[in-house]
Amino acid sequence: MMQSVTYRKMKNHLMSGLMLACTLAVLVPLGLIFFHILKMGVSSLSLDFFTHVPAPTGEPGGGMANGMVGSAIMIAGASLIGLPVGILGAIYLSEFGGSKVSTLIRFAADVLSGTPSIITGMVAYTLLVVPMKGFSGLAGSVALAMIMIPIVLRTTEEQLKMVPGSLREASLALGVPFWRTSLKVTLRSALSGVLTGVLLAVARIAGETAPLLFTALGNQFWSKNVMQPMAALPLQIFSFAIAPYEDWHRLAWGGALVLVTVMFALSLTARYFGRTRQAG
């Protein structure tokens, strides 16, 4: 039976309204969080904030420069370990895979990416902190790399699988060896997608706090030696936010603002690369 036009239009409006409400339900909290952090944090941002280490208790001023540098060093270290493993592993899975080993690797990667990050921190603690008899930035990097690897591995594999087989064949038919084809044709064609995955993985580990708690530990002072305990932005936010000093709370808000901004920028860049891929 035909429904009247008015009835169908009404139903259409109702459903559209519901979907709009759902979208808002997601966006509003995000907006609230962002604006609250902006409001609380923007006053703490100053040149000192980016150039100084935290001031001793009771003294005004100070910044989070050591935390930002520490985070940067550990993220770089994690990328140095995680990117080659993740990307080469993905090439194996997509270009050479198909065997039982690949299924096992995929399963392991999925389990690893679902592992709570505090567990990852405990693993790094057991593997590195205990034998080396001390907390270190290196242990922090390794813990972060363990979070990074499955993300990079699976996104890169998906991207490589999307490269049409005809391109591989074109290259092989020109007498290019398979390994060169994999690197220079297949990986090259998937590059923007791979880059998107890498940036998202970096954004993800930039905000990780739990795995650093008992690996990098944190540091009140300048710490550029990866064999020593190292400061990190999320760790500083954590310890400052629960401290009973008003000054430290302000620093924590500033740190949160910086962290959110960095992650926002990374996600936007990732989206940009994702878009250029579709256009090209």
Place this chain on the structure above:
Amino acid sequence: MNNKVQLEQVNIHFGKTHAVRDISMTFPEHSVTAIIGPSGCGKSTLLRSINRMHDLVPSARVTGKILVDDGDIYDRGVDPVAIRRRVGMVFQKPNPFPAMSIYDNVIAGYKLNGRLPREEADEIVESCLKRVALWDEVKDRLKSNAMMLSGGQQQRLCIARTIAVKPEVILMDEPASALDPISTLKIEELIEELKERYTIIIVTHNMQQAARVSDYTAFLYMGDLVECGETKKIFTTPEQKQTEDYITGRFG
């Protein structure tokens, strides 16, 4: 005339499927041999075995001998990469490298394998594009992306890319089936010219095309070689009833 490529009792299996059955035939040097037959008869499968493209398919198994210049390309110790440099291939769908310029596509075989001096590259690009009659159409935009070209131009670019690495044999897998009639004509004229330097083996399901471009024709049906010989003879006085039925359009 010399036989450039020779098949001796070639059988190809994919898992349990027996795709090509016991085929023996020869491909004379500097000539065009067409392989015709209905869809699924194994003609592309046979073609791909001549430059070892099946090596990539784990379930594929090729037995028998495939000789190029009297050397069995499936012999132990033969490097498939070296074979593919001698036996080039043009595919059904034009597949230029999308991230490369027209210029870079022509010299892709060199660039992907290492470096190439600038002057040498310029020379190869110009001569190969001229030989596929594409030079005049693209000489002012060599640095623009290869995907900007039309389908027919892309296919001629792919042929230029193939001859740039100086193969001896060129395999063509329905090279014009994705193209319009004018582009098809251009490709056919090109094939006629290319046979002076190369041995060409072309798979096509367009029988007029086979009649126009080839010197020899092989008719495959259900993985069997039904008949092969001079194109003129196959198309006028075939020996097998099946060949005649196919050519006259009674089936397939």
